[in-house]
Amino acid sequence: MEEPEIRRRRDDDMKACVEALATVHEADRYPARWPADPGGWLTPAGLLDVWVAVDGADVLGHVALTGAGHAMAAEAGLPPDGLASVSRLFATASARRRGVAGALLATATTAAAAGGLRLVLEVEDGCGGAVALYERAGWRLVSSRSGDWTTADGRTALLHTYVAPAGATR
Numbered sequence: 001m002e003e004p005e006i007r008r009r010r011d012d013d014m015k016a017c018v019e020a021l022a023t024v025h026e027a028d029r030y031p032a033r034w035p036a037d038p039g040g041w042l043t044p045a046g047l048l049d050v051w052v053a054v055d056g057a058d059v060l061g062h063v064a065l066t067g068a069g070h071a072m073a074a075e076a077g078l079p080p081d082g083l084a085s086v087s088r089l090f091a092t093a094s095a096r097r098r099g100v101a102g103a104l105l106a107t108a109t110t111a112a113a114a115g116g117l118r119l120v121l122e123v124e125d126g127c128g129g130a131v132a133l134y135e136r137a138g139w140r141l142v143s144s145r146s147g148d149w150t151t152a153d154g155r156t157a158l159l160h161t162y163v164a165p166a167g168a169t170r
């Protein structure tokens, strides 16, 4: 299968990114609540870098790298310096199981390694596909905690913290 094209997100990608995110919200309730400012949601605080997977003018997927913050570092049991977090990762509903998210995660992982950063992330329990993706890439579950919202299927959110393998380049 052809590798998806991954490149840095540009300002003029935002409209296509928001449209892509809308397919994910519709299919998977990710994000759980549609944000008032979806472009802002795709540009979280502490953003370090951000990429898209594209096919011509279409955005097929998205991933951001942010600083990890003290709370996530504490969950991971690692010092916050030298940590970065994978966030806003998705593949559009019609582009699944073609390696889009895997390629985005590999890009973020390579960039983090180049900057000497160890990766962590949080994933909600209902995101089974994402958990499978991370575990296949060698990420390790280090802690779980309740979130402060209710999922679309009426559960209290359960957030899992994963840590990338040390020295991972993919």
Ligand SMILES: CC(C)(COP(=O)(O)OP(=O)(O)OC[C@H]1O[C@@H](n2cnc3c(N)ncnc32)[C@H](O)[C@@H]1OP(=O)(O)O)[C@@H](O)C(=O)NCCC(=O)NCCS
Pocket: 024, 028, 030, 089, 090, 091, 092, 095, 096, 097, 098, 099, 100, 101, 102, 103, 122, 123, 124, 127, 128, 129, 130, 131, 132, 133, 134, 136
């Ligand atoms: C999770 C998600 C990002 C995966 O995107 P994707 O582009 O389809 O993933 P890939 O094709 O790169 O999958 C790579 C591997 O991950 C695993 N995987 C991915 N999705 C899976 C699923 N739904 N069920 C089981 N395993 C899955 C498989 O091992 C897969 O390899 P394979 O297809 O050869 O079996 C996508 O389903 C999505 O956007 N979900 C909603 C948003 C979300 O949960 N984001 C993560 C928030 S933390």
